[in-house]
Amino acid sequence: MLAIVCPGQGAQKPGFLNPWRELPGAEEALAAMSAPAGIDLLRHGTESDADTIRDTAVAQPLLVAVGIIAASSLYQDQDLPAPEAFAGHSVGELTAAALGGVLSNEDAMRLVAVRSQAMAKAAAAEPTSMAAVVGGTREDVLATIERHGLHAANLNSAAQVVAAGSAEQIAALAEDGPVKARVIPLPVAGAFHTPYMAGAREELAAFAPSLSPQDPTVPLISNAGGEVISSGARYLELIVDQVASPVDWEACMAALRRRGVTAMIEVAPAGTLTGLAKRELKGIALMNLNTPDDLDAARTLVREHAGITAAPTAQEN
Numbered sequence: 153m154l155a156i157v158c159p160g161q162g163a164q165k166p167g168f169l170n171p172w173r174e175l176p177g178a179e180e181a182l183a184a185m186s187a188p189a190g191i192d193l194l195r196h197g198t199e200s201d202a203d204t205i206r207d208t209a210v211a212q213p214l215l216v217a218v219g220i221i222a223a224s225s226l227y228q229d230q231d232l233p234a235p236e237a238f239a240g241h242s243v244g245e246l247t248a249a250a251l252g253g254v255l256s257n258e259d260a261m262r263l264v265a266v267r268s269q270a271m272a273k274a275a276a277a278e279p280t281s282m283a284a285v286v287g288g289t290r291e292d293v294l295a296t297i298e299r300h301g302l303h304a305a306n307l308n309s310a311a312q313v314v315a316a317g318s319a320e321q322i323a324a325l326a327e328d329g330p331v332k333a334r335v336i337p338l339p340v341a342g343a344f345h346t347p348y349m350a351g352a353r354e355e356l357a358a359f360a361p362s363l364s365p366q367d368p369t370v371p372l373i374s375n376a377g378g379e380v381i382s383s384g385a386r387y388l389e390l391i392v393d394q395v396a397s398p399v400d401w402e403a404c405m406a407a408l409r410r411r412g413v414t415a416m417i418e419v420a421p422a423g424t425l426t427g428l429a430k431r432e433l434k435g436i437a438l439m440n441l442n443t444p445d446d447l448d449a450a451r452t453l454v455r456e457h458a459g460i461t462a463a464p465t466a467q468e469n
Contacts, residue, residue, distance in 0.1 A: 154415045154457040155237040155373075155408050156251065157429075158219045158244035160399075161212060162338070163421045164205050169197025169214070171443035172221050172420070181221060181257075188261040189213035206339065208275065212243045212268035213261060215421070219247035220257055222419040222441050226450055233458035237411060239373035239404050241425060242306075242345070243267070245391060253369040254384045263391075266359045270352035271395060275342025277351070279319040282340050283326060286312050288333030296330040303346040306399045309428050316343035349396040356392045363388060378403030380411075401425075405432045415457035417441055417450055 172178050179194060186193045196210050197218060205211050219240075226232075240248035243264065250260035282305060285293050290310065297304050297315045302325060306314035315325055315335075322337060329335040342348070365384030372381040376390045377400050405428065408416075415437040418426045422440035429438060437457060441450050 153237070153412045154235045154417070154454055155239060155413050156223060156235045156248075157416055157418050157425045158238070158240035158247035158251070159215065159418060159421060159424050160240070160242035160244045161208065161215065161344075162340070163424050164211050164215055165421055166200065166202050166205060167198055168421045168442075169194065169218055169221075171445070172218065172225070173198060175221075175225055175444055178221055178225075181224070182217060185213075185217045185220070185257055185261045188258050188265065189217065190265045193217045208272040208342065209268045212246075212271075213264045215243055216247045216250070216260055216264045218421065219244065219419040220250050220260070223247075223251050225444065226417075226419075226441065226447060226454070230451060232451060232454050234370055235417075235454070235458060237371050237373055237408060237413070238368075239408065240375075241401050241404075242375065242394070242399050244425075245372075245375060245394065247419070248372055249365075249368075249387060249391070251370075252372050254365050254367070254372065254381075254387050255363065259363050259365075263356075263359070263363060267352070267356060267395065270355040271342060271344060271349060274349050274352040275344070278348075280317060280341070280343035280348050281319045281322045282306075282314050282316040282338045282343060283322050284308075284312060284314050284336045284338060285325075285330060286334045286336065288330040293330045293333060296328075297325070300325045300328075303343065304398055305343065305345040307402045308399075309402050309405070309432050311431070312428075314338070316346045316348070318343070345395065345397060345399050347396060353392060353396040356395060360388050360392050373404045373407045375399040375401065375404060378405075378407035380407060401428065402432070405429060409433060415439070415453055417453060 238248040302315040302317035305316035426438040
């Protein structure tokens with residue numbers, strides 16, 4: 153079984169769109185998505201520096217657009233079997249929704265534009281931040297996060313939880329963290345996926361009725377506890393709640409394991425989710441689709457694993 157996964161904010165790097173712009177039709181597709189996104193995707197993905205693309209209102213549309221370009225290139229003019237699941241981390245769920253037929257590319261870009269701007273506005277209301285807590289026991293990590301008045305915003309794996317809250321609380325956690333755990337402050341200016349994003353959730357809820365979601369052509373694995381989504385309406389309900397609710401990527405991986413995943417391709421900018429899978433989904437084949445040079449190997453992997461439930465041969469990138 154093949155799953156295609158889509159990374160979230162923080163995976164972007166300056167110039168990471170450059171290799172994809174050379175493909176036939178890529179610049180035209182980016183221009184078409186730039187209009188509903190409200191930003192110049194080509195310029196930001198090829199010329200803008202790290203600080204510029206760290207901005208939530210830039211990073212999120214850029215990630216969705218590049219993920220769409222990469223996955224579309226994988227299947228374009230190819231007689232390939234479809235994957236058997238899509239999943240995305242945080243804003244990557246919007247990429248997955250476009251790839252899975254829930255949203256048109258235009259609606260996905262309209263939604264990410266509203267989402268990113270609303271989240272940026274909510275983040276600017278007061279100084280908040282996030283920190284990764286790596287190691288320790290889950291019970292102690294969650295108890296320490298709660299003791300500092302913080303929220304567990306991302307449950308990324310058995311060994312990694314992301315805490316979010318006020319900048320002061322994050323600093324206190326860094327000084328007094330869980331036993332046998334490292335606290336790594338993240339370069340973000342917002343407590344995403346927590347009640348601090350309540351205003352953003354309200355904006356998304358008001359915008360959602362303008363969208364026309366379809367039922368997915370391939371099951372979507374949701375950040376909401378790994379729920380398998382087969383309804384476009386249900387997807388939209390969860391994606392509105394997601395901005396102010398925890399991202400449970402650990403549950404997504406568990407859902408993929410239960411469904412018998414044998415291979416995973418992460419679309420550009422890839423590496424974060426396959427890195428987590430390498431530790432949590434041992435033995436599956438992993439592929440990072442970062443540039444067009446990776447397309448042939450990714451297509452080979454699709455053919456080998458789509459619809460196959462037997463154990464794969466070792467292949468990890």
